[in-house]
Amino acid sequence: xxxxxxxxxxxxxxxxxxxxxxxxxxxxxxxxxxxxxxxxxxxxxxxxxxxxxxxxxxxxxxxxxxxxxxxxxxxxxxxxxxxxxxxxxxxxxxxxxxxxxxxxxxxxxxxxxxxxxxxxxxxxxxxxxxxxxxxxxxxxxxxxxxxxxxxxxxxxxxxxxxxxxxxxxxxxxxxxxxxxxxxxxxxxxxxxxxxxxxxxxxxxxxxxxxxxxxxxxxxxxxxxxxxxxxxxxxxxxxxxxxxxxxxxxxxxxxxxxxxxxxxxxxxxxxxxxxxxxxxxxxxxxxxxxxxxxxxxxxxxxxxxxxxxxxxxxxxxxxxxxxxxxxxxxxxxxxxxxxxxxxxxxxxxxxxxxxxxxxxxxxxxxxxxxxxxxxxxxxxxxxxxxxxxxxxxxxxxxxxxxxxxxxxxxxxxxxxxxxxxxxxxxxxxxxxxxxxxxxxxxxxxxxxxxxxxxxxxxxxxxxxxxxxxxxxxxxxxxxxxxxxxxxxxxxxxxxxxxxxxxxxxxxxxxxxxxxxxxxxxxxxxxxxxxxxxxxxxxxxxxxxxxxxxxxxxxxxxxxxxxxxxxxxxxxxxxxxxxxxxxxxxxxxxxxxxxxxxxxxxxxxxxxxxxxxxxxxxxxxxxxxxxxxxxxxxxxxxxxxxxxxxxxxxxxxxxxxxxxxxxxxxxxxxxxxxxxxxxxxxxxxxxxxxxxx
Amino acid sequence: xxxxxxxxxxxxxxxxxxxxxxxxxxxxxxxxxxxxxxxxxxxxxxxxxxxxxxxxxxxxxxxxxxxxxxxxxxxxxxxxxxxxxxxxxxxxxxxxxxxxxxxxxxxxxxxxxxxxxxxxxxxxxxxxxxxxxxxxxxxxxxxxxxxxxxxxxxxxxxxxxxxxxxxxxxxxxxxxxxxxxxxxxxxxxxxxxxxxxxxxxxxxxxxxxxxxxxxxxxxxxxxxxxxxxxxxxxxxxxxxxxxxxxxxxxxxxxxxx
Ligand SMILES: Nc1ncnc2c1ncn2[C@@H]1O[C@H](COP(=O)(O)OP(=O)(O)O)[C@@H](O)[C@H]1O
Ligand SMILES: [Mg+2]
Numbered sequence: 001x002x003x004x005x006x007x008x009x010x011x012x013x014x015x016x017x018x019x020x021x022x023x024x025x026x027x028x029x030x031x032x033x034x035x036x037x038x039x040x041x042x043x044x045x046x047x048x049x050x051x052x053x054x055x056x057x058x059x060x061x062x063x064x065x066x067x068x069x070x071x072x073x074x075x076x077x078x079x080x081x082x083x084x085x086x087x088x089x090x091x092x093x094x095x096x097x098x099x100x101x102x103x104x105x106x107x108x109x110x111x112x113x114x115x116x117x118x119x120x121x122x123x124x125x126x127x128x129x130x131x132x133x134x135x136x137x138x139x140x141x142x143x144x145x146x147x148x149x150x151x152x153x154x155x156x157x158x159x160x161x162x163x164x165x166x167x168x169x170x171x172x173x174x175x176x177x178x179x180x181x182x183x184x185x186x187x188x189x190x191x192x193x194x195x196x197x198x199x200x201x202x203x204x205x206x207x208x209x210x211x212x213x214x215x216x217x218x219x220x221x222x223x224x225x226x227x228x229x230x231x232x233x234x235x236x237x238x239x240x241x242x243x244x245x246x247x248x249x250x251x252x253x254x255x256x257x258x259x260x261x262x263x264x265x266x267x268x269x270x271x272x273x274x275x276x277x278x279x280x281x282x283x284x285x286x287x288x289x290x291x292x293x294x295x296x297x298x299x300x301x302x303x304x305x306x307x308x309x310x311x312x313x314x315x316x317x318x319x320x321x322x323x324x325x326x327x328x329x330x331x332x333x334x335x336x337x338x339x340x341x342x343x344x345x346x347x348x349x350x351x352x353x354x355x356x357x358x359x360x361x362x363x364x365x366x367x368x369x370x371x372x373x374x375x376x377x378x379x380x381x382x383x384x385x386x387x388x389x390x391x392x393x394x395x396x397x398x399x400x401x402x403x404x405x406x407x408x409x410x411x412x413x414x415x416x417x418x419x420x421x422x423x424x425x426x427x428x429x430x431x432x433x434x435x436x437x438x439x440x441x442x443x444x445x446x447x448x449x450x451x452x453x454x455x456x457x458x459x460x461x462x463x464x465x466x467x468x469x470x471x472x473x474x475x476x477x478x479x480x481x482x483x484x485x486x487x488x489x490x491x492x493x494x495x496x497x498x499x500x501x502x503x504x505x506x507x508x509x510x511x512x513x514x515x516x517x518x519x520x521x522x523x524x525x526x527x528x529x530x531x532x533x534x535x536x537x538x539x540x541x542x543x544x545x546x547x548x549x550x551x552x553x554x555x556x557x558x559x560x561x562x563x564x565x566x567x568x569x570x571x572x573x574x575x576x577x578x579x580x581x582x583x584x585x586x587x588x589x590x591x592x593x594x595x596x597x598x599x600x601x602x603x604x605x606x607x608x609x610x611x612x613x614x615x616x617x618x619x620x621x622x623x624x625x626x627x628x629x630x631x632x633x634x635x636x637x638x639x640x641x642x643x644x645x646x647x648x649x650x651x652x653x654x655x656x657x658x659x660x661x662x663x664x665x666x667x668x669x670x671x672x673x674x675x676x677x678x679x680x681x682x683x684x685x686x687x688x689x690x691x
Numbered sequence: 692x693x694x695x696x697x698x699x700x701x702x703x704x705x706x707x708x709x710x711x712x713x714x715x716x717x718x719x720x721x722x723x724x725x726x727x728x729x730x731x732x733x734x735x736x737x738x739x740x741x742x743x744x745x746x747x748x749x750x751x752x753x754x755x756x757x758x759x760x761x762x763x764x765x766x767x768x769x770x771x772x773x774x775x776x777x778x779x780x781x782x783x784x785x786x787x788x789x790x791x792x793x794x795x796x797x798x799x800x801x802x803x804x805x806x807x808x809x810x811x812x813x814x815x816x817x818x819x820x821x822x823x824x825x826x827x828x829x830x831x832x833x834x835x836x837x838x839x840x841x842x843x844x845x846x847x848x849x850x851x852x853x854x855x856x857x858x859x860x861x862x863x864x865x866x867x868x869x870x871x872x873x874x875x876x877x878x879x880x881x882x883x884x885x886x887x888x889x890x891x892x893x894x895x896x897x898x899x900x901x902x903x904x905x906x907x908x909x910x911x912x913x914x915x916x917x918x919x920x921x922x923x924x925x926x927x928x929x930x931x932x933x934x935x936x937x938x939x940x941x942x943x944x945x946x947x948x
Contacts, residue, residue: 606775
């Protein structure tokens with residue numbers, strides 16, 4: 001009993017002694033706990049439960065929860081690794097002086113547990129406090145302006161506590177294993193363990209080059225890869241992606257392990273280093289890089305992941321919201337065949353229809369010719385639907401998202417929903433032409449590409465052409481369709497009734513179908529606008545589209561889901577940034593013990609104290625920010641590349657979010673540098689080893 | 692000319708209950724070109740005295756002059772510069788920087804002094820020959836034996852051609868041959884360049900290379916022995932004094948346990 005009391009006392013003392021350097025780490029854990037609790041309670045929130053019947057919202061939140069727990073485990077595991085590292089010499093002394101390892105492990109466990117439990121409690125309290133805010137934010141992101149009062153969940157508290165206590169226990173066991181494996185010889189003579197690598201010079205040089213080559217190679221490969229194709233595991237493209245990322249990871253690893261240290265070694269032998277007194281500086285930076293290449297690589301990976309996650313959030317935010325908004329205010333678009341029926345139903349339910357505009361659509365067989373026609377259209381010839389420039393402009397007056405358009409005599413605008421999947425630059429796309437099956441018609445040059453359909457894409461089979469009015473009049477097709485766009489008033493966009501109409505519009509009896517016979521010679525191909533049931537054959541392609549569509553229900557659903565996804569992604573990315581930065585800061589601080597002696601030596605050799613502190617700052621900055629900048633560069637590069645395939649990448653938003661990531665790390669750098677200075681200052685000359 | 696003067700210097704560690712008086716109102720002078728030994732039992736305050744005199748620690752009370760300059764009142768920045776330009780150290784525990792190769796450990800100091808590159812090469816060549824460092828140049832400290840480290844540390848201290856060299860048990864971990872070589876070398880630069888040397892040691896043989904020995908006990912001056920005759924004579928004088936002070940090799944050894 002007495003022993004345990006003594007150990008607890010020592011543990012408490014140790015805990016207090018190390019608290020200052022670990023505050024932010026504990027805060028990070030508290031934040032993870034907080035979000036976990038917030039996340040769990042949403043599972044009991046009646047409003048969100050009601051919402052989620054149609055929505056994969058809860059699934060997304062579950063993913064977030066699991067990600068948080070896994071990440072917490074990782075963070076705590078890593079942090080404790082550094083704590084053990086920090087105490088190496090102390091443990092070495094204890095072991096040598098005969099304290100059983102079990103007791104040391106126990107002491108260490110208690111000491112870390114104190115901090116962790118403190119963080120857990122803090123997190124739960126914060127969770128209770130922020131819970132309502134979290135739910136409100138979530139609802140707001142989903143576009144719902146409802147109040148929620150649900151904040152107290154006993155089950156939530158219990159589950160989060162249990163989950164985290166289990167994590168603490170797991171890490172405790174891992175720490176104990178590590179403590180049992182410590183070798184006192186190494187602990188007491190840190191110099192011995194910091195020996196230089198014994199690789200052959202040619203191998204060292206090879207590895208130093210391998211890093212940058214791998215990184216550059218994977219960058220190039222990313223460029224070659226056709227992104228945004230649907231990812232399937234069996235897919236060659238996803239396998240390639242995996243390989244590329246492995247190569248990138250390995251490259252980063254070698255850059256930190258070999259390239260940078262050797263670069264520093266090279267530099268410090270130069271005249272420049274001598275003249276500017278950078279020899280020591282470079283040497284220490286180099287050995288830091290080498291010694292910590294693992295955590296530096298991890299940091300790079302985390303930052304890259306954060307930036308990519310944020311990028312994806314930014315893309316889906318801007319892209320999909322725009323998608324949703326660009327059709328506004330066309331709430332209902334309907335083919336003349338269904339016009340009266342649908343309009344009547346809506347009026348019967350008390351809705352009011354305001355007619356916006358009406359356009360004529362013709363469908364004709366056509367062929368795309370040009371350098372990349374296959375990649376654009378998927379096949380050589382196909383039916384395209386055509387509208388006139390005048391019709392386009394009429395719709396444009398209401399549907400503000402449609403890009404402005406000028407067409408000359410023989411020009412056309414090509415609208416394809418699949419456009420964003422093509423990786424061809426606009427100049428190349430513009431080299432293509434359209435040839436029509438109807439005799440006597442001239443070819444049209446495609447002057448512009450767009451992915452925004454007037455009145456929404458669901459009413460068209462596939463690709464759409466906008467042609468000059470005179471040309472449109474020459475097209476013969478029977479029967480031409482008439483589409484009318486309405487704004488719906490006095491009816492909620494996701495009202496039960498509109499949802500019913502929405503569902504009905506996808507019922508197969510209401511769909512428009514077309515079977516198109518593909519023939520190598522365009523002249524003999526035929527086109528039929530009917531629900532013909534032909535036997536399937538290689539030459540037949542069937543198309544279908546809605547005959548009418550309401551925008552509201554899907555838009556609301558999408559907005560909610562997107563809201564949750566973006567919320568989750570941003571939260572995860574920022575939390576990850578914060579938590580990992582705190583661990584990285586711990587790693588850096590665990591270094592003080594080892595560098596302290598060197599700083600003392602330099603002081604004795606006549607380096608002034610403020611100079612020394614500047615040294616340490618500079619070194620911290622390098623070690624801290626190199627992987628961050630590297631990671632940001634990676635992330636932005638990847639996102640730029642992905643963005644290259646979109647009509648536009650919301651770069652401003654991405655830059656802003658990246659800046660946030662950077663600032664978080666910068667903040668941690670300042671915190672680390674401050675604490676580093678503090679710890680160094682306590683190193684008085686006279687505290688050197690006594691004999 | 693007077694190289695160093697210590698005036699009523701005291702140094703305390705800790706406070707109240709666990710106050711340690713490492714130096715207790717000690718005063719003495721060192722002239723330019725002297726080779727002074729400091730001896731005394733373990734814990735007598737030798738290292739503390741050296742630290743205080745060499746500006747890397749402040750005395751609690753008293754004044755210290757080095758090369759005509761009162762160092763006890765100098766601000767930290769000037770002290771660093773003063774240290775860099777005038778003082779060479781050979782530390783008890785070598786204090787080589789593990790991230791730097793031997794060559795870089797030596798060059799770094801000269802870089803701080805902004806010595807032109809051709810002179811650096813000259814000095815490197817000179818010292819590597821004198822202290823037998825040629826094969827060690829590209830090694831790292833953790834690849835050196837104790838004796839080798841000690842030689843590197845000595846070279847580093849002397850590279851800057853300081854006015855005064857402080858050495859804390861510089862032969863402590865050397866075999867007798869290397870120890871003799873180092874001591875002979877110290878004696879040579881003491882004679883030829885008029886470099887003042889102050890050396891802490893507990894070994895009478897090492898001490899016999901000095902001109903004068905200051906014995907301290909419990910932080911205070913206990914006795915002083917000046918060499919007058921041969922080294923052998925001086926050696927016996929020192930042994931006698933060690934016996935008198937009650938802290939010879941044997942008790943030093945006991946104290947360490
Ligand atoms: N930083 C310190 N804190 C507390 N006591 C110290 C410190 N440095 C030295 N001492 C004490 O001062 C006395 C003299 O130490 P030191 O000068 O190292 O002796 P030595 O003559 O063996 O070199 C010893 O009792 C030692 O314990
Ligand atoms: Mg000593």
